[in-house]
Amino acid sequence: MIDIKIKNIKKTFFTVKRGKVEALKGIDLEIPAGKFFVLLGPSGCGKSTLLNIIAGIERLSEGKIYFGEKLVASSDEKIFLSPKERDVAMVFQSYALYPHLTVYENIAFPLKIARLDKDKLDEKVKWAADILEIKNILNAKPGELSGGQRQRVALGRAIVREPNLLLLDEPLSNLDALLRITMRSELRSIQRKLELTTIYVTHDQTEAMSLGDKISVLKDGVVQQIGTPEEIYNNPANLFVAKFIGSPPMNILNENLVRHLNDQLHFLESKSLENVVVGIRPEKIKIVNKDEGIINAKIKMSWSPGGDSLYYLEAERNEILAKSSEIENIKDNDDVGLKFGKDDLLIFDREN
Amino acid sequence: MREERIIKLLKTLGVIFLLVFCLFPFLWMIFISLNKNPDFLSPQIEFVLTFRNYFEVATSNKFHLWDYLMNSLVVSVASAILATFFASLSAYSITRLKFPGRIVIPLLLLGFSMFPQIAIVGYLFGMITDFGWLNSYAALVFPYITLGLPLALWIMLSYFSQLSTELDKAALIDGASRLQILFKIILPLSLPALFSTFILTLIYSFNEFLFALMLTTDYHGRTIPVGIALFEGLHGQIPWGYIMAASVIAVIPVLILIALFQKYIIQGLTEGAVKG
Amino acid sequence: MERSKTNISGETKTAYLFNAPLIITAVIFVLIPVIGTIVTSLMRDVTFLPEKFLVFENYQRLFSDRHFFESLQFTLLFVVVSVSFELIFGLAFALLLNETLPFRGFLRVVILIPWVIPIAISARIWELIYNFNYGIFNYIILQLNISDQPVSWLGSSIGAFAAVVVSDVWKTTPFMAIILLTGLSAINRDLYKQARIDGTNFLQRFFKITLPLLKPVLVVALLYRSIDAIRIFDLIYVLTGGGPGGSTSSLSIYAFNYYVSGDFGYGSAVSVIVFLAAGLLSVLYIKFGKFRETLQ
Numbered sequence: 001m002i003d004i005k006i007k008n009i010k011k012t013f014f015t016v017k018r019g020k021v022e023a024l025k026g027i028d029l030e031i032p033a034g035k036f037f038v039l040l041g042p043s044g045c046g047k048s049t050l051l052n053i054i055a056g057i058e059r060l061s062e063g064k065i066y067f068g069e070k071l072v073a074s075s076d077e078k079i080f081l082s083p084k085e086r087d088v089a090m091v092f093q094s095y096a097l098y099p100h101l102t103v104y105e106n107i108a109f110p111l112k113i114a115r116l117d118k119d120k121l122d123e124k125v126k127w128a129a130d131i132l133e134i135k136n137i138l139n140a141k142p143g144e145l146s147g148g149q150r151q152r153v154a155l156g157r158a159i160v161r162e163p164n165l166l167l168l169d170e171p172l173s174n175l176d177a178l179l180r181i182t183m184r185s186e187l188r189s190i191q192r193k194l195e196l197t198t199i200y201v202t203h204d205q206t207e208a209m210s211l212g213d214k215i216s217v218l219k220d221g222v223v224q225q226i227g228t229p230e231e232i233y234n235n236p237a238n239l240f241v242a243k244f245i246g247s248p249p250m251n252i253l254n255e256n257l258v259r260h261l262n263d264q265l266h267f268l269e270s271k272s273l274e275n276v277v278v279g280i281r282p283e284k285i286k287i288v289n290k291d292e293g294i295i296n297a298k299i300k301m302s303w304s305p306g307g308d309s310l311y312y313l314e315a316e317r318n319e320i321l322a323k324s325s326e327i328e329n330i331k332d333n334d335d336v337g338l339k340f341g342k343d344d345l346l347i348f349d350r351e352n
Numbered sequence: 353m354r355e356e357r358i359i360k361l362l363k364t365l366g367v368i369f370l371l372v373f374c375l376f377p378f379l380w381m382i383f384i385s386l387n388k389n390p391d392f393l394s395p396q397i398e399f400v401l402t403f404r405n406y407f408e409v410a411t412s413n414k415f416h417l418w419d420y421l422m423n424s425l426v427v428s429v430a431s432a433i434l435a436t437f438f439a440s441l442s443a444y445s446i447t448r449l450k451f452p453g454r455i456v457i458p459l460l461l462l463g464f465s466m467f468p469q470i471a472i473v474g475y476l477f478g479m480i481t482d483f484g485w486l487n488s489y490a491a492l493v494f495p496y497i498t499l500g501l502p503l504a505l506w507i508m509l510s511y512f513s514q515l516s517t518e519l520d521k522a523a524l525i526d527g528a529s530r531l532q533i534l535f536k537i538i539l540p541l542s543l544p545a546l547f548s549t550f551i552l553t554l555i556y557s558f559n560e561f562l563f564a565l566m567l568t569t570d571y572h573g574r575t576i577p578v579g580i581a582l583f584e585g586l587h588g589q590i591p592w593g594y595i596m597a598a599s600v601i602a603v604i605p606v607l608i609l610i611a612l613f614q615k616y617i618i619q620g621l622t623e624g625a626v627k628g
Numbered sequence: 629m630e631r632s633k634t635n636i637s638g639e640t641k642t643a644y645l646f647n648a649p650l651i652i653t654a655v656i657f658v659l660i661p662v663i664g665t666i667v668t669s670l671m672r673d674v675t676f677l678p679e680k681f682l683v684f685e686n687y688q689r690l691f692s693d694r695h696f697f698e699s700l701q702f703t704l705l706f707v708v709v710s711v712s713f714e715l716i717f718g719l720a721f722a723l724l725l726n727e728t729l730p731f732r733g734f735l736r737v738v739i740l741i742p743w744v745i746p747i748a749i750s751a752r753i754w755e756l757i758y759n760f761n762y763g764i765f766n767y768i769i770l771q772l773n774i775s776d777q778p779v780s781w782l783g784s785s786i787g788a789f790a791a792v793v794v795s796d797v798w799k800t801t802p803f804m805a806i807i808l809l810t811g812l813s814a815i816n817r818d819l820y821k822q823a824r825i826d827g828t829n830f831l832q833r834f835f836k837i838t839l840p841l842l843k844p845v846l847v848v849a850l851l852y853r854s855i856d857a858i859r860i861f862d863l864i865y866v867l868t869g870g871g872p873g874g875s876t877s878s879l880s881i882y883a884f885n886y887y888v889s890g891d892f893g894y895g896s897a898v899s900v901i902v903f904l905a906a907g908l909l910s911v912l913y914i915k916f917g918k919f920r921e922t923l924q
Contacts, residue, residue: 057821082355084827096818100840110826157826355829366724367735373717374738377753377798378745380764384756438649445646449639457647459914464658466910468859470880471899474887475664476657498657501650530642559746561862562880566887577748581866592756599749606744614737621803622810 001195002068002164003033004054009063011049011221023049025221027063031214034195036188038212040202042244046221047201051167054199055090056083067164084113089158090167093174095150097142097157104129104138107156114161128160131190148179155187159194166191166198172207184211205245209233217241239277239348248310248321250279250346257295257316264294265342277348282323284344287311287330293337299330313338381603385596405597416571417598420579423568425605427489427575428557431496435553436546438497439504444534447512448520458505465502469562477566487573495563500553503620507552510623511545512538548620551613555606576602662903668896675890686897695874696898699882706793706878707857713797714853715846718804723838725805726812743802751866754795758782758867785875788868792876795863800856804849811845812838844916851913855906879905 011024023046031037039047052058054065056073059080065073072081083090089110098106107128111121129135132152142150151171158166168187172180188211191198202208208215209229217224217232217240225237236242242250253261258278262268268276290296297315304310311322311330315338322338330336385405409417446454476495485491515538523533539546564575571579580602583595610617669687672680690696721739729735742750757763758781766778781787815838823833861880864870870877870885877885879902886895 052821055825057824083825088825090822090825092818092822094816094818096816096822098819098822098837109823113827113832359830363724363727363729366720367729370721370724370735371738373798374741374802377750377757378741380757381749381753434649438653441646442650445643449643449646451640451643453647454643457651461650461654462914463910464654466855466906466913467658467662468880468899468902468906470859470861470883471665471896471903472658472661474883474892474896474899475661475668477887478664478892479661494653494657498654501654505650530646555744559744559748561746561748561865562884565865577746577862580746580752581748583752592759592762595752596756599752602749603745606746607741610740610744611737614733614740617740618736618806621806 001033002197004029004031004165004197004199005064005066006030006050006054007064007066009050009053009065010061011046011053011058012061023221024053024060027218027221027223029216029223029226031197031199033197035213036191036198036200036211038200038202038208038215039218040205040208040212040215040244041218042203044220045218047203047218048169050218051090051169051199051201054165055088055167056081056086087161087164088167089161089163089165091151091154091158091169091171093170095142095154095171095174097150097153099142102139102141103134103145103153103156106142106153107160109157110161124160125156128156131159131193132156147175148183151175151183155190159190159196162194162196164197166196168198168200170202171200173202173204180207187211206247209245217244219244236346239279239351242279242346242348246281248282248323250281251320253278253280253320254316254318257318260295260316261345265345267342267345267347271347271349275350277350279346279348280320280340280344281346282310282321283325284340285320285322286339287322287324288337288339290335290337293339295338297336297338299332299334299336301332302330381596381599384592385600387593405593406601409594409597410601412594415583415594415598416574416579417576417601419571420574420576421602423489423573424558424575424577424602427492427496428554430489431493431500431557432550432554434493435497435500435504436508436549439501439508439549440534440539440542440546442505443508443512444530444538446509447515448517449530458509461502461505464498473562473566476563480567486567487569489573491567491573492557492560492564492575495567496553496557496560499560500556503556504549504553507545507549507620507623508542511542515541544616544619545623547613548616548623551609551617552620555609555617558606665896665899665903668892669900671893673891673893673896675892682893686894689894690897690901695877696882698874699877699879699898700901702789702876703858703860703878706789706796706860707854710793710796710800710857711850711853713793714801714804715850717797717801718808718849719846721801721805722808722812725809739802739805741802742799745799747799747862748866750799751795751863754791754798755782755867758787758791782868783872785872788872788876792864792867795867796857796860799863800853804853807849807852808842808845811842811849814845815841848913848917851909851916855909855913858905858909859902 006027006029009024009027010022012020012022014020027046027050029037039050041047049058053060053073060073060075062075063073064071064075067086071077071079072086073079098109101109104125107125108121111124116124125138126135129138132155134149134152134156137145137149137153142153145153151174154171172183172187175183184207200208200211209232212229214226214228215232216226219240225232225241227235232241232245236245243252255273258268258276259273261278262273267278286293295315297313297320299311299313300319301312302309307325309324309326309330311324313320313322313336320338386401386403387405409415442457445451446457472495480486480491483490519537519541520533523537528536558575559577560575561577561581564578565581568574568578576598580595580598583598584590670681670683672682672685725732725735725739745753757765760766760778760780760783763781765781769775769779779787781791819837819841820833823837828836859880860878861884864876864878864881865884868876870881879898883895883898883902886892886898
C-alpha cells in the first residue's frame with residue numbers, strides 16, 4: 001500500500017503532421033494509499049498518456065513522480081525507473097492477454113519473469129484465480145474466452161503480483177452494459193479487499209462517479225478539478241466540469257432567462273450579465289402548476305425512460321431539460337411553472 | 353536505462369546496415385556506368401566521370417537498347433493489364449456468385465504458381481513455335497499473364513471480399529447485369545487493389561527471364577533482362593561500362609514506380625502473399 | 629430433386645463466363661505444358677532422332693547420372709543455406725522497420741530496390757563485383773592486404789557457391805522482410821507494453837512474444853521461399869552459367885542445358901523431378917498457409 005505523488009508533469013512530443021504537441025501541461029496529483037483514484041476526461045485529454053508515464057512505459061518531459069518515499073521518475077535528476085523497478089501492474093483496454101499462453105500461464109507470466117519458485121508461483125496463481133473466480137478456465141486460451149472472462153484474466157494477472165500500484169486504462173469499455181455494471185462493483189470490492197492503490201482512467205463520467213474515491217477531471221492536458229464525486233457534482237470548478245459531469249447534462253440558460261431570473265432571485269450580485277454563464281441541473285428543476293413557480297414554461301416533449309420522467313420544455317425562448325423522479329400527470333403542450341432556488345443555480349465566469 | 357540505449361544503438365546500426373546492404377550493388381552499378389575505366393587492379397581507382405557509356409549504348413546499333421526496352425514495356429504492360437482484368441473477373445464471380453468450383457479455382461491457381469518454370473518452358477517452346485508466335489509479343493504476354501494471375505487473384509479476392517454485397521444487391525434491383533455491376537460499381541471502388549495488382553504484375557513481367565530467353569530469338573522480340581544478360585563484348589572483353597549504363601536505363605522505370613507507389617506495392621504483397 | 633443438366637442457373641453460367649479467361653489461359657499456358665513435359669519425359673525426344681515412347685528409361689538414366697546427383701545436392705544445399713540467411717536478415721530488417729523510425733517511407737523504398745531490379749541485371753552487377761580483374765571485392769582484398777592474390781570467386785566451386793548465395797540473399801531478403809513485417813505488425817502493440825510492465829527485458833520479449841506469435845507467418849514464408857529457391861535459374865545462368873565445371877548447376881540449369889542441346893526427353897525428366905520437389909513443398913505450403921479458411 002503506497003501513496004503516489006505526481007508533481008508538475010509535462011509531456012511534449014513531436015509529430016510529423018502537427019509539429020509540437022503538449023499532451024500534458026503540468027499535472028499535480030496526490031493519490032492516497034489504498035484509494036481508488038479516477039482520471040476522467042474526454043478523448044485526447046492526456047489521461048492515457050499520464051497513465052503510461054506513471055507506469056514507466058513512456059517518459060515524462062518534465063516533472064517528478066514519487067512512489068511513497070521513492071523517486072521513480074525525475075526530469076531534473078534524470079531518473080527513470082523501468083516498469084519492473086516501479087512494481088506497477090496495468091490492465092489495458094484490449095486486455096493484452098498473451099494469445100498463445102493459457103489463462104494459467106498468462107497470470108503466471110510476471111511471476112515467472114521474476115523467477116518465483118514453482119510452488120510459490122502456483123500458490124499465487126491459484127490465489128488470484130480464486131479471487132477473480134476463474135479457477136475453472138485455467139487451461140483455456142484467451143481466444144476461447146468471453147469478453148468478461150478475458151477481463152478477469154487480465155485483472156488476475158495484475159493482482160497476482162500484489163503490486164505497489166494498479167493502473168487501469170478503460171478496462172470496461174469493451175464489455176456490454178450489464179456486464180460493465182457488475183464488473184464495476186466487483187472491481188471495487190477486490191480493490192478494497194486487497195487495499196491496492198489504484199488509478200483508473202475513463203471517459204465515462206457515470207463510471208467515474210460510481211467508482212472513484214476521488215476524481216480528477218482532465219481536459220487538454222490540464223487538471224480541471226480534483227475532488228470526491230459529490231464535490232465535483234455539486235461544486236464544479238468551471239463550466240467544462242459542470243457540463244461534462246451529470247447525466248443528463250446540465251442546462252445552460254440564455255441571457256434573457258438569466259436576466260429574468262436575476263430580477264427575481266438576485267443571484268448575480270456584483271457580476272454583470274456578460275461575464276457569467278449560468279446553468280442548472282435537470283433534476284433541480286421542479287415542475288409545478290402555471291404561475292406557481294419562478295417562471296413559466298411550455299412542455300414540448302416528455303418521456304419516461306425507466307423510473308424517471310424527462311421533460312423537454314421551453315421557457316423564455318430557452319430550451320431546457322428537466323428531470324423528475326416521479327411520473328407526473330403532464331401532457332405535451334401544457335403550460336407549467338418551474339420552481340427552483342438561488343442555490344440550485346451554478347454560476348461561472350465566462351471564459352473567453 | 354541501459355536497455356533503452358542498447359536498443360537505440362542497435363536501431364541505428366540496423367538502419368546503416370540496411371542502407372549499405374540494399375544500396376551497395378545499386379550504387380555500384382551507377383558508379384561503374386559513369387566511369388570511364390572500370391579496371392580496379394590498376395594502381396588507383398580511377399574515377400573519370402563520363403556519360404560516354406550512356407551515349408554509346410543508347411546510340412549503338414549492335415545493342416538494341418531501345419528495342420529491348422520497348423519490348424519489355426509492351427509485354428509487361430499488356431500482361432499486367434490482362435492479368436488484372438482476368439483476375440478481377442474471376443475474383444468477382446468467386447466472391448459474389450455461387451457455383452461449383454468456387455473454392456477450387458483459387459487453390460488450383462495457387463498450385464499452378466508453384467510449378468517450376470523449367471517444367472513449363474520446354475513444352476511451351478514447342479507450343480509457341482507451332483502457333484507461329486516465336487519471338488513475338490504474344491509468346492511472352494500469355495505466359496506472363498499466367499505468372500501474375502495467382503498473386504493478382506489473391507489480392508483481388510482479398511479486397512472484393514471486404515466489399516459489402518449490399519451494393520451488388522442494390523444494383524441488381526436497379527436492373528444492372530453482373531458485368532455492369534463489376535465495371536460501374538465494384539471496380540471503381542477497388543482502385544487501390546487494382547493499382548497494387550497492376551504494379552506487381554508489371555514488375556514480375558518486367559523482370560522475367562527464363563521464358564524470355566527461350567521464347568524469343570532476337571532483338572525484335574527480346575526483353576531487356578535477356579538483352580543485358582547476353583550483352584557480351586566484341587573481343588572477349590566485356591564492356592562493363594556499357595552494360596551498367598544499359599542497366600541503369602533499364603531500371604529507371606521500375607525505380608520510379610516503387611518510389612511513387614511503395615505503399616501500394618507493399619500492401620499488395622501482403623494482401624496476396626500473407627493474408628491470401 | 630432432379631437437377632436437369634440443361635437447366636444450369638443463370639448465376640452459374642455467368643460465373644463460368646467470368647472465369648473463362650483465367651481458366652483458359654492457365655490451362656493452355658500452364659497445365660498443358662506441364663502435362664506435355666511429363667509426357668515428354670517418358671519419351672525419347674531428341675532433335676534429329678525419331679521420337680520413341682520409352683516409359684521410364686530417362687528416369688533410369690537419371691538415377692545413375694552422377695552429374696544429376698551433384699546438381700541435386702547443389703540445389704538442396706543452396707536452398708537450405710540461402711533461405712536460412714534470408715530468414716535471418718529478413719527478420720532483422722522486419723524488426724527494424726516495425727519500429728517507429730524517421731524516414732520510414734524512404735527506408736521502405738530502399739528495401740524494395742534489390743527486389744525490383746530484374747534478376748538478370750543484378751546478376752550482372754554481382755558478376756562484375758566478383759570479377760577477377762575488375763571486381764571491387766578483389767580490389768578491397770588487395771588494398772586491405774587480406775591476401776596478396778586476387779580471389780577467383782567465380783572460378784572456384786566454393787567461391788561460386790558463395791557468390792550465388794550472396795546474390796540470391798541480396799535479391800530476396802526484401803521480400804522476406806516485407807512478409808515478416810506484416811506478421812509483426814499484426815501483433816497487438818499492447819502485448820509489448822504489458823510485457824514491459826510484467827518485467828521483461830527486450831530479449832525476453834523477442835523470444836516469448838514476438839517469435840511464438842510470428843511462427844505461423846515464418847513457416848509460410850519459409851516454405852514459399854523454399855519452393856522458389858528450388859527452381860532457381862535466372863541468377864545462376866547469368867552469374868556462373870552453372871560453372872565452374874557444373875558445380876553451381878542447379879536442377880533447372882541442368883534441365884535447361886539438355887533442352888538447349890536438343891535432348892528434350894531427358895531435360896523434361898529432370899524438370900519433372902524439380903516439379904515433384906516443388907510439389908511436395910507446395911502441399912505443405914497449402915496446408916500450413918490456411919488458405920482454405922481464408923477462402924471462407
